[in-house]
Amino acid sequence: MPPHPAPTRQWRVPPALPALKLTGAVALLALALLLDGGDRIRLALAVLTAVALAGWAARDLLAPVRLAVDPDGITVVQGFAGRRRLPWSAIEKVTVDRRARRGLTGELLEIDAGDSLHLLGRHELGAHPAEVAEALHEARPR
Missing domain, CATH: 1.20.5 (Single alpha-helices involved in coiled-coils or other helix-helix interfaces)
Structure with a gap:
């Protein structure tokens, strides 16, 4: 089976x-x-x-779902309400960009797919970008 x-x-x-x-x-x-x-x-x-x-x-x-992951890759929202499928082979890196400004620290999840860069914040994901990045790293096949 x-x-x-x-x-x-x-x-x-x-x-x-x-x-x-x-x-x-x-x-x-x-x-x-x-x-x-x-x-x-x-x-x-x-x-x-x-x-x-x-x-x-x-x-x-x-388009409430901003990011989805499965064994074959990820799907991100693109444009107003479109979706873009990115296979794992197209994803160069997944990082969290942290910036301090005016006493506040902001975090963005960065998904670099070579020809495109997808930025997602905490309010779009409904979770902290660092947690999502960790989940994406765990889901990526080795």
Whole structure:
């Protein structure tokens, strides 16, 4: 009997994040209408910002899985809601970029596929980038 392949592991946007973005868009529109004061430019800017926030939330709802791994390679989100399959042979390295700025440390998971570089943060993965990098290193065939 052939061995079963390891199950696919996925990292996704936490469900609360798109809800928070949509709530922010609605609150921004409500405030803009409440404090309008007849200023059309201010209202237009608030509407544009709310639409951008709603679009950002829509991306989270359309493509919640940002990264998936299986024995054959990884799948990453690309563009607004597209996906790109990367076989393990195409992946040159997986690292975590840590940068300190203004007293805060930010981490990004970097997946270098030679012709493309994929950067994913904690809020996109729903986990710390270092933990995801470790899981990717463990999943990669030797």
